[in-house]
Amino acid sequence: MKDVILDRLHYGHQGIEKCLLRARENAFWLGMTQDNKEKVKECSICERYNRKSQQKQPLLQHEVPRGPFEKVAADIFHLDGQNFLLMADYYSKMPFVKSLKTMTSKETIDYLESVFAIHGIPKVVIIDNARQFTSFEFENFRKQWEFKHVTSSFHFPQPNGFIERTVQTVKNCLKKAKAKKENTQLALLSLRTTPIDNILASPAELLFNRKVQSQIPHIIRHGSKSEGITRHLEQRQAVQKGYFDRQAHDLPPLLENQQVSVQDTGTGLWSPATIVKHSGEPRSYII
Structure with missing residues (x-):
């Protein structure tokens, strides 16, 4: 299991510090820091692509915005x-x-x-x-x-x-x-869900104001605000069901070998069919 977690921490090949930032958020075992360092140092892909290029010019920086998408x-x-x-x-x-x-x-x-x-x-x-x-x-x-x-x-x-x-x-x-x-999309997910540094959360968390699930297992904690939203959504869903069910009623279950008619949702036309068995999903049959 430890080797699997090490592989997933290094998905995206971000280097020792970034791997450790992800690890400290989501996992712990004795020797974790050293194991991560060895994993990165032994990575042939990182060795191949991480060589320094020519001297760069000083960076020109912008004023830091006050919030996302400014x-x-x-x-x-x-x-x-x-x-x-x-x-x-x-x-x-x-x-x-x-x-x-x-x-x-x-x-x-x-x-x-x-x-x-x-x-x-x-x-x-x-x-x-x-x-x-x-x-x-x-x-x-x-x-x-x-x-x-x-x-x-x-x-x-x-x-x-x-x-x-x-x-x-x-x-x-x-x-x-x-x-x-x-998978390049999983690599980008790893990049987006890795903390920026020891103080700043990941890009995904800063943008969405929540933790985003990646391949690294962790507990997603929902605060009181999230619980209030969940309750409100449940209430809305119950109201919607109430309105819909005013003109609806349960249909009797279908039986094996029962002759039925099936509507083509594209054309609206009906065709004869025979029930083979229940599919295991609600209100769904194999014909």
Whole structure:
């Protein structure tokens, strides 16, 4: 079991400190720190991809936002012949990754719209001068969704610390997962559910204000607010059932070999059929 947990802690190949942050949140055994260190040091994939490159320039940093999705950054990167759109939230550090097929403004806009429709419209979107972001289509998108569009290469000359680091982190995560033939989405889940440091929670927890279940077993604690919401949802569900059941009644169970008619939900037409047996699921039969 310990080996399984070690493997899952290292899913995403984030390094010793990040593995230990995940471990301390979810597990404990004697020698856990040393076991994690040895696991990372013995990883051939990490050894292959973690070599330092040339000297980097000092980072240029932004003002820290007060909450999630006030400010996001987007960038396009290339990996193993594929193009990806990365969007990341400055507050939670949550990365959103989309594989691009056409590299058009429309495809880029469609994905950003889908994220904004779920998480809300950010006040500021920081991007570079890639053609997907400088097109007439993108400007119309910006006006319709009413966010401020800041071009990083003008207002914030490269290297833009946050997005540069996030691109590199995500690229490393994907490269290592592919090299080890691991599920890339599980690798990204590992990245998103790993605490940022000893004080800050994971990107997922900072964004959603709750712990997100990953492959590492842990107890998800629901506070009094969550319990109140659950009770309210149960009450709403009971009211909905009451309204629905006013015009409904239980039907008698069907028997094996009973002749019935089955409606095609697509066409609305009925066809004769014979009951073989009950499927084991409520109100469901094999015909």
